[in-house]
Amino acid sequence: GDSVTQMEGPVTLSEEAFLTINCTYTATGYPSLFWYVQYPGEGLQLLLKATKADDKGSNKGFEATYRKETTSFHLEKGSVQVSDSAVYFCALRAMAGGTSYGKLTFGQGTILTVHP
C-alpha cells in the first residue's frame, strides 16, 4: 500500500538556520505530493504541492522538489523564523488516469521548534 516516511523529530533550530525535513514515499500510480503545516491549536494547512516528477512546489520561503528517481519530496527553507515553529506533514495522493483514489496518506509529522 501507499506510505510516507518522514525524518524523526523533533527538530530544533536557531533563527536564520537552514532547514531540511526529509520525506520519502512508496505509491502505486503517479502520486501528487504535499506538505502540510499545523500550528499549535490549529488544523492542517496546505504549505505547498507538486503534481508531477521534477515539479518544485514553493510557498513562504519553503521549497520541495518531486524526485521520482529517489521517491523523495524533501522540505527546505534557507532561513527559518520563530514563527515557522509548527508540525510539518508530508503527504501523498495516488493518482491514476486523472482520478484519485480519494485517500490522502500522511507521514507521521515532524515537530519543528525555532529559537530566537
Added chain:
Amino acid sequence: ETGVTQTPRHLVMGMTNKKSLKCEQHLGHNAMYWYKQSAKKPLELMFVYNFKEQTENNSVPSRFSPECPNSSHLFLHLHTLQPEDSALYLCASSRVEGVNTEAFFGQGTRLTVV
C-alpha cells in the same frame, strides 16, 4: 480560514453521552474525510466519503458513526466513547478528480472523554 468549518471546537463528554461533531464546506468539493489526531501518534484516517458514498472505513469502532447527508456536510456521531478516544478530530474535504486534489482541513474538534 480554509473554507472548512468544524463545530464545536471543544467538547467534553461522559462515556454514556451521545454527541455529534459537524463539518461543513462550501468549496464545491466532492470528497470529505474524518481524521483522528492523538498525541504522539500519526494522523489516522477514519472515514472517506466520495460523492456522499462511504468509500473507506479504516476499522473504526462502531461507537463512531459517520453521516454524509450531502456533499457539503459531514457528521460524526459519538456514543459510549472511551477515555482513549480523547483526541483532536479533523475534518477535511477535497476534489477527487483533476490536478488540484489537495485537502483542506477544518480547525478540528478537541474531544475529551471523561
